[in-house]
Amino acid sequence: MTLSIWGRWALRTVMALGLLFIYLPLLLILVNSFNGDRTFAWPPHDFTTQWWSAAWRNGGARDALWTSVRAGLGATAIALVLGTMVAFAVQRFKFFGRDTVSLLIVLPIALPGIVTGIALDSAWRSVIAPLGIGKGLFSVIVGHATFCVVTVYNNVLARLRRSGVSFEEASADLGASPTQTFRYITFPLLRSALLAGGLLAFALSFDEIIVTTFTAGPGIQTLPIWIFNNLFRPNQAPVVNVVAAVLIVVSVLPVWLAQRLAGPAAGASRT
């Protein structure tokens, strides 16, 4: 854009301030995880690594992390299967209500989390609990999978749209069975889309707190729930802070992975 030198500088300043606004709070967490003072007196007077070792020894945090990973993997697996199936149906077939299907997929993430949460909770209590299946890790996975389907669906759909059917037709013309075509053509075409969608689904599940609050059975604590439960306990503050710092550092990983795999556009949309 043709901008005056002042206009350029003004925009540059806003950009810099915006980035500061985004990153300063995260930086604060990282610095505070080494803050020697238990109440995070600012500016920090001495630095220590004792909170990191305390967090490492904290059984509650480690159990919660493990629960989160299991819930995330379960939800991602279901989302991968369901999301791919719907994407194929919507992209490769014409049928009545196709637009409604895509709307239905987006709905769980478009509605406020608390609505999805209490809906699943009351449905579980009135329909599934009488069958003898109480809430536990399984109900968390069901809840998470419901809103994770959309990420896989979006990624696979976009890939199917771009790649078309000519490769598969060529494969069939050359005498490959449908199974062979899927194994050697369709799946390799989809692989990176599945990975990107799966990564997003896992991240979404790993971070989710509201739906988890309503679907978790007694004793099931995912990492966000653990953080939230310990947030208001002053003597737990340093350990919570270290866990938060770890999560910030770890969050760089998927971005780096997506970069390596598919360029900057890959992680562009979380929904």
Add this chain to the structure above:
Amino acid sequence: MSFFHRHPRLRLAALLSAPMLWLVVAYLGALAVLLVSAFWTVNGFTGEVVREFSLQNFRTIVTEEVYRNVTLRSLGVAVAVTVICVLLALPMAVYMAKVASPRARHWLVIAILTPLWASYLVKAYAWRVLLANGGPLDTLVGTPGYGLFAVVIVLSYLWLPYMILPIYAGLERLPDSLLEASADLGARSGRTFRGIVLPILVPSIFAGSIFTFSLSLGDYITVQIVGGKTQLIGNLVYANVGAANNLPFAAAIATVPVLIMVVYLTAVRRSGALEEL
């Protein structure tokens, strides 16, 4: 496999049955039950749910001042957050898309994307530490403390990337030649912005606002973390599910943000915002 191959309709049915069973029966079913239960009541004496049709919950929400105030406050917060996000996101997106060099642009996009992967809770927690009495902000300039103002700031912080990204995507599609033509015809950058950039960006801004608006309306975690005594719609729903154990009333309150979102979505749909999501 070859049997399916010869019967495409069967193939479609096989593909759709499991996901639809999940989403329609499990999810829509659950939502429907929730909606129906909004018309039930709880026996104040025994705490049992009375499964009879009654408009009492909605009457309470409309007539009692508390609920009207909370609804208006939540709407106000959602609007304020959206406006703040637009004001911040517009210049940032313009800089990213039209001023920065391609190389810088690449890194700026990553810089905006990365915080989206950081945990929501961690970000809200960071602000709790930042805004604490005796915290960094307090030592530097003094802190507003926990309350409604803090809720607006933190929600704007949380949803800002959701506003930047669609606006940036919209700007990237805007050809530079259009801006050059405007400049050649004698328009200054301010006029080009008002006359060309802004009208083209309207669907993108609405798309971003769907995120900021809906996410702010449903939030209750941030409010609990930095809101002090502030209550928004989400908190009322949460309190009625948990402490008050009045699921029908919680369901009735929960319909308020859903209704607001439906109205909002239909209003912005004409601008083509939904295709920008």
